[in-house]
Amino acid sequence: MIEARINIEEPTVSPQRLHQMHDQLMRDLRSVRGIEVRRSREDAPPDSKSGVGAQLAELIVTGTLSGGTGAAVTQVITALINRSASRSVTIKKADGQELTVTGASPEVQRRLTEMFAEDKEEDRRAER
Numbered sequence: 001m002i003e004a005r006i007n008i009e010e011p012t013v014s015p016q017r018l019h020q021m022h023d024q025l026m027r028d029l030r031s032v033r034g035i036e037v038r039r040s041r042e043d044a045p046p047d048s049k050s051g052v053g054a055q056l057a058e059l060i061v062t063g064t065l066s067g068g069t070g071a072a073v074t075q076v077i078t079a080l081i082n083r084s085a086s087r088s089v090t091i092k093k094a095d096g097q098e099l100t101v102t103g104a105s106p107e108v109q110r111r112l113t114e115m116f117a118e119d120k121e122e123d124r125r126a127e128r
Helices: 015-030 067-082 106-127
Strands: 002-009 035-039 059-063 088-093 098-101
Touching (some): 002 015, 015 035, 015 067, 098 106
Antiparallel strands (some): 002 059
């Protein structure tokens, strides 16, 4: 079972636009079978304006990934990154692994797929 937190960063857009991008990513990821996606429920920082920080909270992805599901998640994230040169996506897994993606080269796509596939390998070892 995978658990990962995904956060989009793009310094050139407004907080409202960043919120919309998280919503779009959530919709895109929900089309991938075998995973669940939701916003994390975090309180806004005390110095933020009317809850904007809470709106920008990261997405939480959970589920069991097959090889095809991991590839589909990688494709969704890659497509998001390719829409803007200044955009980056940070993925933090429950086991402490973290990957910040700023370009969608074949090497980055391979690393993303491996990152999600590692949980599947851990599940197989646990079943033995």
